Amino acid sequence: MPAPATLQRLRDQLAALAPRGCVDVEDGFRLGMAPADLGVGPLARKGLHEVFAASSAQAVSANGFGLSLALRAAPPPLVWVLEDRALSEVGAPYGAGLHEWGLEPSDLVLVRVRSAQALLAAGEEALKSGAVGAVLMSGWGEGRAWSLTAGRRLALAAEAGAATALLIRSGAKPRPSAADTRWSVEAAPSAALEARAPGRPAFRAVLLRSRKGPAGGEWIMEWDREARSFVEPAAASGRVVPVSGDRQAGVRAA
Amino acid sequence: MLVDKDKGALRLTAADPEALAVGLHPGMTLADARARTPQLEAVPHDPAGDEVLLRRALIAFGRFSPMIALCRPHGLMLDVTGCAHLFDGEAGLVRRVRELAAQMGLQARTALARTPQTARALARFGPGGVVPEGEDRRVARALPISALELKPEEAQALRRAGLITLGDLDDRPRAAFAARFGRDFPHRLDLILGQADARITPVRPAPPVMADRVLAEPIQTDEAVEAVLSDLLAEVMAGLETRRCGARLFVLSVFRVDGHVRRIGVGTARPTRDARAVLRLFKERLAALAHPLDPGFGFDQLRLQAGRLQTIPAEQEAFEARSARTEALDALIDRLTARLGPEAVLKVEPVDTHLPERACRLTPAVQAAAAQAAWPEREPEQPPLRPLQLFDPPQPVEAISLAPDGPPARFRWRRITHQVTRAEGPERIEDEWWRKGRRVRDYYRVEDAEGRRFWLFRAGHFGEEPEPRWYVHGLFP
The missing domain is CATH 3.30.310 (TATA-Binding Protein)
Known part of the structure; x- marks a missing residue:
């Protein structure tokens, strides 16, 4: 691992190289894990980020990844809107688990909605209110509601309310939208503790698209709740598969 | 039969007529009473329940x-x-x-007399009934001295002096009693004998805060309803202001010409008297109604009532004292609640129990109060030991374990077989002992070959009837 000073110099270089019109670092947040941050750059704080579960069985990992992004992105409070279908498939958010994830459950407002339309409407309302730091929206499946316009509206609402929009979708294929970044996430085997106990939560996250940089990049990330940060797994280096930068968004559709 | 703990012994505090008939009386210890009447039924005394x-x-x-x-x-x-x-x-x-x-x-036990004190004494210590006009003194004179509700030692002193009824006291000069038992003693006697009068202080419910409009001409359009509603709101808020209160519930009753009445309520997270905000909530609520308002031949009366009143502390009136962000969040909660219903906008609250499915409660955000319990401490350097998402009820799985009381080696859930590569457990959680048919649960955190993490448990012990069953209770990311 390079020394912090080297890292900072690299970051500055990267910021200088970044295309014009992209958000500057003050208005962005980092993942906290050097290899991924170098690959992705700062993520827009007042923007829309999409997290796709690599398969519908990975919905809880996508939720966990989205929640971690929300914790990185903005101070509480947090609004989490869930479609009823998503609740019945992977269970309801659980207070003790949220607390152990690094969130104060009292900072969270849960909203249950029946349909994708209601999900998008409630999410937009919460984003625009200016009262929350981030809004998570967990949707399930495909449908006409998931249009280009819907994504654009969320992005505008995030900008207007200075909040981070995190759209988490399970049972759906990634497709072009107005999102600043789009991720595909699945669970990765954890670094075992003593006696083969499962270790810290680990994700395999693939960057499918980034508005201000080349897409592509795949990392194994662990979530460190004390530091509220993504970290590299202790054993291996973060980047497991070198991926060429010219890969098209959406190719790795689940 | 009610019992209560008094000086370390369980004593009877009240007994029903049957118990009194067999010679049990309040003040007796429960042990004595049991000795006399083994089949008696004793229930702990519940003062709060009595009050209710x-x-x-x-x-x-x-x-x-x-x-x-x-x-x-x-x-x-x-x-x-x-x-x-x-x-x-x-x-x-x-x-x-x-x-x-x-x-x-x-x-x-009822009694009706000219003064409240006479009636009370007759009902509690005398025969009760209706005292004829002008007979109060005669009737009250027959009452025992206990009707004065004296301290035990004072009653004892009177009894030693051979004074048994109020009549005995009434026949003697008052000055001597005043010297012995305090100055208000003669007055108390006079009250019961009906010679002096004291009024009661009635308990009266506070009149509701409401506003009413009877319309000369029935109205039909939404705009007209909203216009009348905004007048009513202004009136109700003024009423709240004079009481220094805010309300958390507003109920609008809409009376149709043909006698049909529709009630629509909106709730707020905090007590409010902001007419504009409540009007906006009503508009959202009206727009989101499953059965929209049907005017028929028109509405001829609207009534607005404020409920769940709470005093708004003075410092809250200074708007800038609370952060604008908190205000905005409350307003957001109110808007979402009005549109989606209180069951859809929730806060996550801890409950003080070790049963996982009960330890977390989702309560409507508009009703949420300060939490009574705390979340379990995070253990440093440990992965989360509780799942991010929980199934309620737990979902059954078929599992095979190598050792009868060990973690599962593989399990089948939703038609997919998972090979367990990592496991930690068991964490034993017993059901609450007062529940029937309880089974011990052994919880395991397991990870399958793909890296997915589950919270599984086995209900029951190995070798027990019925056979232990496996469930998945939650998912870890």
Whole structure:
């Protein structure tokens, strides 16, 4: 691992190289894990980020990844809107688990909605209110509601309310939208503790698209709740598969 | 039979007529009572429950007279001056009171007299009944001295002096009693004998905060309804302001010409008297109604009532004292609640129990209060030990474990077989002992070959009947 000073110099270089019109670092947040941050750059704080579960069985990992992004992105409070279908498939958010994830459950407002339309409407309302730091929206499946316009509206609402929009979708294929970044996430085997106990939560996250940089990049990330940060797994280096930068968004559709 | 702990011993605090008939009496220890009547049924005394019942009775008996007060420890006092003729005279009134008491399952002792104190003494220590006009003194003179409700040692002193009834006291000069038992003693005696009068202080419910509009011409359009509603809101908020209160519930009743009444309520997270905000909530609520308002031939009356009143502390009126962000969040919660319903906008609250599915409660955000319990401490350097998302109820799985009381080696859930590569456990969680059919649960955190993490448990012990069953209770990211 390079020394912090080297890292900072690299970051500055990267910021200088970044295309014009992209958000500057003050208005962005980092993942906290050097290899991924170098690959992705700062993520827009007042923007829309999409997290796709690599398969519908990975919905809880996508939720966990989205929640971690929300914790990185903005101070509480947090609004989490869930479609009823998503609740019945992977269970309801659980207070003790949220607390152990690094969130104060009292900072969270849960909203249950029946349909994708209601999900998008409630999410937009919460984003625009200016009262929350981030809004998570967990949707399930495909449908006409998931249009280009819907994504654009969320992005505008995030900008207007200075909040981070995190759209988490399970049972759906990634497709072009107005999102600043789009991720595909699945669970990765954890670094075992003593006696083969499962270790810290680990994700395999693939960057499918980034508005201000080349897409592509795949990392194994662990979530460190004390530091509220993504970290590299202790054993291996973060980047497991070198991926060429010219890969098209959406190719790795689940 | 009610019992309560008194100086370390369980004593009877109240007994029903059957118990009294076999010679049990309040004040006796439970052990003595059991010795005499082994089959007695004892229930712990519940003062809070008594209080609730008494308050309910207060409201129920309010139908006989608006002047009604509590008469401690377990009585009600009604001032029925000018009410008796409505119930066929005093005897009829007493009969109706007794009927209502019987319907409520109460054993009542009733008395009707010229002054409240005479009535109380007659009901508690005498025969009860209706005292004829001008007979108070004669009737009260027959009462025992306990009707004065003296301290035990004072009553003892009077009894030693051979004074048994109030008549015995009444025949003697008052000055001597005043010297011995305090200056107010003669006055108390006079009150019971009906020679002095003291009024009761009635308990009256605060009048509701409401506004009403009877319309000369029925209205039909939404705009007209909203216009009237905004007038009503202004009126109700003014009423709240004079009481220094805010309300958390507003109920609009819409009366249609043909007699149909529709009630629509909106709730807020904090007590409010902001008419504009509540009007906006009503508009959202009206727009989101499953069955929209059907005007028919028009509405001819609208009524708005404010409920769940709470005092708004003075410092809250300074708007900038609370952060604008908190205000905005409350407003957001109110808007979402109005549109989606209170069951859809939730706060996550801890509950003090070790049962996982009960330890977390989702409560409507508009009703959420400060949490009573705390979340379990995070263990440093440990992965989360509780799942991010929980199934309620747990979902059954088929699992195979290598050792009878070990973690599963593989399990099948939703038609997919998972090979377990990592596991930690068991964490044993017992069901709460007062529940029936409880089974021990052994929880395991497991990870499958793909890296997915589950919270599984086995209900029951190995070798037990019925066979232990496996469930998945939650998912870890």
